[in-house]
Amino acid sequence: MTDSSTLKVAIAQYACAPDTETNLATAERYIADAGAAGAQLVLLPELHNTRYFCQREDPAIFDYAEAIPGPSTERLATAARQAGVVVVASLFERRTAGIYHNTAVVLDADGSLAGRYRKMHIPDDPEYYEKYYFTPGDLGFTPIDTSIGRLGVLVCWDQWYPEAARLMALSGAELLIYPSAIGWDDVNDDQAEQRRQLGAWQGVQRGHAIANHLAVVTSNRVGVEADETGGATDIRFWGHSFVFGAQGETLAEAGEEPELLLADIDLHRTEVLRRIWPFFRDRRIDAFADLTRRFRD
Amino acid sequence: MTDSSTLKVAIAQYACAPDTETNLATAERYIADAGAAGAQLVLLPELHNTRYFCQREDPAIFDYAEAIPGPSTERLATAARQAGVVVVASLFERRTAGIYHNTAVVLDADGSLAGRYRKMHIPDDPEYYEKYYFTPGDLGFTPIDTSIGRLGVLVCWDQWYPEAARLMALSGAELLIYPSAIGWDDVNDDQAEQRRQLGAWQGVQRGHAIANHLAVVTSNRVGVEADETGGATDIRFWGHSFVFGAQGETLAEAGEEPELLLADIDLHRTEVLRRIWPFFRDRRIDAFADLTRRFRD
Numbered sequence: 001m002t003d004s005s006t007l008k009v010a011i012a013q014y015a016c017a018p019d020t021e022t023n024l025a026t027a028e029r030y031i032a033d034a035g036a037a038g039a040q041l042v043l044l045p046e047l048h049n050t051r052y053f054c055q056r057e058d059p060a061i062f063d064y065a066e067a068i069p070g071p072s073t074e075r076l077a078t079a080a081r082q083a084g085v086v087v088v089a090s091l092f093e094r095r096t097a098g099i100y101h102n103t104a105v106v107l108d109a110d111g112s113l114a115g116r117y118r119k120m121h122i123p124d125d126p127e128y129y130e131k132y133y134f135t136p137g138d139l140g141f142t143p144i145d146t147s148i149g150r151l152g153v154l155v156c157w158d159q160w161y162p163e164a165a166r167l168m169a170l171s172g173a174e175l176l177i178y179p180s181a182i183g184w185d186d187v188n189d190d191q192a193e194q195r196r197q198l199g200a201w202q203g204v205q206r207g208h209a210i211a212n213h214l215a216v217v218t219s220n221r222v223g224v225e226a227d228e229t230g231g232a233t234d235i236r237f238w239g240h241s242f243v244f245g246a247q248g249e250t251l252a253e254a255g256e257e258p259e260l261l262l263a264d265i266d267l268h269r270t271e272v273l274r275r276i277w278p279f280f281r282d283r284r285i286d287a288f289a290d291l292t293r294r295f296r297d
Numbered sequence: 298m299t300d301s302s303t304l305k306v307a308i309a310q311y312a313c314a315p316d317t318e319t320n321l322a323t324a325e326r327y328i329a330d331a332g333a334a335g336a337q338l339v340l341l342p343e344l345h346n347t348r349y350f351c352q353r354e355d356p357a358i359f360d361y362a363e364a365i366p367g368p369s370t371e372r373l374a375t376a377a378r379q380a381g382v383v384v385v386a387s388l389f390e391r392r393t394a395g396i397y398h399n400t401a402v403v404l405d406a407d408g409s410l411a412g413r414y415r416k417m418h419i420p421d422d423p424e425y426y427e428k429y430y431f432t433p434g435d436l437g438f439t440p441i442d443t444s445i446g447r448l449g450v451l452v453c454w455d456q457w458y459p460e461a462a463r464l465m466a467l468s469g470a471e472l473l474i475y476p477s478a479i480g481w482d483d484v485n486d487d488q489a490e491q492r493r494q495l496g497a498w499q500g501v502q503r504g505h506a507i508a509n510h511l512a513v514v515t516s517n518r519v520g521v522e523a524d525e526t527g528g529a530t531d532i533r534f535w536g537h538s539f540v541f542g543a544q545g546e547t548l549a550e551a552g553e554e555p556e557l558l559l560a561d562i563d564l565h566r567t568e569v570l571r572r573i574w575p576f577f578r579d580r581r582i583d584a585f586a587d588l589t590r591r592f593r594d
Contacts, residue, residue, distance in 0.1 A: 120581045120584060121579045121580075121581060122579065123579070125573065125574070125575065136581070140584050141584060157579070160507075160508060160574070160576045161508070161576065161580065161581075162459030162460075162463065162504065162508050163459075163463070163580065163581070163585050163588060164581075166459065166460070166588060167584075167585070167587055167588065167593075170587060170588075170590065170592055170593045171593045172592075172593070172594075196544045196545075196546050197544075199544070199545060199546060200507045200544045200545050203500070203503045203504060203506075203507050203545040204504050204507040204508050204545070205504075206500045206503070206504060207459065207500060207501050207503060207504015207505065207507070207508065208504065209500075210457075210497045210500050210501040210504070211457060211458070211459050211501050211504065247493045247494070247496070247497045248493075248496060248497050248500040248501070249493050249496060276422065277422070277457070278422070279457045279458065280591075280592070282418045282419065282420065282454070283418075283458065283460065283591070284417045284418060284433070284458075284460070284461075285588075285589045285590065285591060286589075287417060287437050287438060287464075288460050288464070288588050288589045289589055290464055290467060291460060291463060291464065291467075291582075291585050291588045291589070292582045292583075292585045292586055292588070293467065293582065294577075294580070294582060295467055295469075295577070296464075296467045296468045296469070297469070
């Protein structure tokens with residue numbers, strides 16, 4: 001932690017291009033801008049090096065993956081060091097032949113690799129065929145220590161699971177961070193349903209903030225990515241990246257265009273709120289064993 | 298479940314008087330009104346038979362407690378049967394000398410006692426000295442079967458715990474129900490803080506709806522109850538009872554005055570949503586064991 005309890009964070013919300021070089025250059029630009037704006041942390045969108053390739057299942061796509069550390073972390077580490085900002089990036093990690101992960105990487109402000117988090121919950125539904133590409137993470141729900149604090153980094157589909165947020169909080173995370181790639185299906189869902197989906201996405205994460213008394217920082221990409229499965233259901237990534245405070249209050253929210261979103265988080269609020277409404281004191285851990293069951297049948 | 302997937306629910310939001318007879322008569326009137334309005338379920342506020350007595354610690358107050366079944370459940374059961382509506386009531390239960398519970402009781406539409414839930418998480422903070430009065434529940438997070446479905450009944454402070462909602466969902470609850478008594482402190486908290494508290498209260502429960510794909514029905518009382526500790530911090534119960542749908546969308550919300558709040562819940566949405574976004578399929582139960590720990594230190 002810095003001396004002050006205020007942490008200035010930035011979220012880079014943008015559309016991803018078909019080629020990695022363009023995307024890395026975009027990321028570098030946003031990292032530099034975040035540093036220039038005084039941010040101490042900048043979060044990129046999920047899998048920012050490519051289009052969202054999980055729209056289809058194609059063995060050739062594994063070529064996009066790379067080792068960590070590797071060429072992308074080297075470039076991002078340099079950008080982090082030059083900007084003096086902690087970078088939370090999101091990469092398609094090649095661990096070995098046949099084992100790939102959807103991995104968030106934290107580059108500290110000095111350019112060192114602070115740690116990685118391998119997405120634990122892997123989605124799979126039409127247009128989001130992630131189970132084909134990503135082996136579920138095996139590093140658990142473990143926060144990453146950095147020069148600005150202990151970061152509870154999770155990834156996208158994890159955001160629907162209160163268990164993930166809770167385990168990060170129980171591990172001393174001072175902040176929850178979610179890179180995301182989520183969008184609308186304009187063919188099958190009307191506007192009311194799209195609003196409910198966006199509301200649910202923000203709402204469930206607001207819940208994590210409140211239940212754990214932790215701020216939540218969540219990015220998303222924007223732009224339409226054409227259906228590559230031969231169908232007509234493009235994904236329109238809905239943006240609306242946000243920063244919630246430790247009471248769930250909105251500190252900053254983006255629209256549906258590219259943006260560098262900035263917010264000041266008062267990390268001391270966690271201490272204050274946990275004294276006023278001491279949820280952690282009262283958890284009925286004697287009655288929680290069945291949380292490890294699939295269903296109580 | 299009824300044949301239709303629509304369940305009409307009612308919440309009775311009102312101020313509680315100093316005497317039990319007045320409060321029971323009020324409850325009976327709301328139950329009759331709910332039945333007349335076509336509701337199949339009506340939820341009363343937490344501890345509706347009395348003022349919120351936990352503002353102070355006084356051994357004489359244990360006189361308010363009664364057995365379940367007992368005189369109050371008899372009267373409420375009659376009201377339930379006459380109105381043809383399932384009643385979720387909230388009583389100060391005397392189990393034996395020295396063991397008292399904050400207990401929700403479900404009276405089925407035929408007047409039978411469908412079951413009880415003993416509040417598992419007991420709060421204790423200035424003006425809410427519940428740990429003095431209530432032994433923590435020992436019935437676990439177990440839903441109650443009724444003629445209108447399996448009800449995930451919890452009580453007030455439980456609403457801050459995603460674990461409680463999840464265990465009810467994992468036990469097949471079709472609906473989450475929370476009687477509450479929560480209010481503002483006009484002396485110590487300014488208006489912005491009061492708004493954040495109300496937002497947090499609703500927000501965390503919206504999160505439970507979303508994460509579990511279950512509607513949430515939550516009552517609260519209204520009215521100011523004078524500080525009986527000798528201080529000046531009255532509790533202004535904030536009302537704002539609500540019904541959220543299974544995507545977290547607001548179906549109905551009360552203001553800060555007495556009201557019989559009505560809403561139609563489409564119970565079939567749970568099935569639809571769990572197919573579209575199948576959260577339950579992917580829970581990393583292999584990595585959740587530490588949810589039974591107090592802290593990972």
